[in-house]
Amino acid sequence: MEYLDIIALGNDQNLVTTSLTELITKYECNIMRLRFSTLGAESATMVIVTGNRNAVDKLESALEEFGESSNATIVLKRTEQKNPTPSAIPYNIQVVGIDDSIIIHEIFSFFTEQNIPFEDIYLETATSHITDTALFNLSMTAKIPTETNLNSIREEFIGLCDELNVDGGIEPDKSH
Secondary structure, three states, X not given: OEEEEEEEEXXXXXXXXXXXXXXXXXXOOXXXXXXXXXXXXXXXXXXXXXXXXXXXXXXXXXXXXXXHHOOOEEEEEEEOOXXXXXXXXXXXXXXXXXXXXXXXXXXXXXHHHOOXXXXXXXXXXXXXXXXXXXXXXXXXXXXXXXXXXXXXXXXXXXXXXXXXXXXXXXXEOOOO
């Protein structure tokens, strides 16, 4: 079985994703995971597909042609099936605060230094209607190894949030 990561960026929100799924179906590959998001005037679709070598080869060629004939930017990378994180539990991390890229970097650095891998990250900024202040809302899922002292991580994270003057928390991910 072959695996292919696909990232498609284009300015027609539906056409790119519809074209991707049409080609994936045409070349008899299977969608394992698909994410879509609007980013400014562009939309981004991220997909991992699987199929036999011949099917993935044909899909790869067709996607390269699609990228050249459309206004879409296509990035393709052969990959492998992700091995499950051994003995780890998914946790949701939520942080809200004044929009500052240094703060966001400090939060990502904290988890990287603790060897806690990210699974999903969603960050959005908005302006408060009351104070006209730019705020960020970060939501991420991370897999915390079971041998990690969760209370210690929580305390250190809350300490970091206090130091950065943001609200943050770590809760079990109940969706997994």
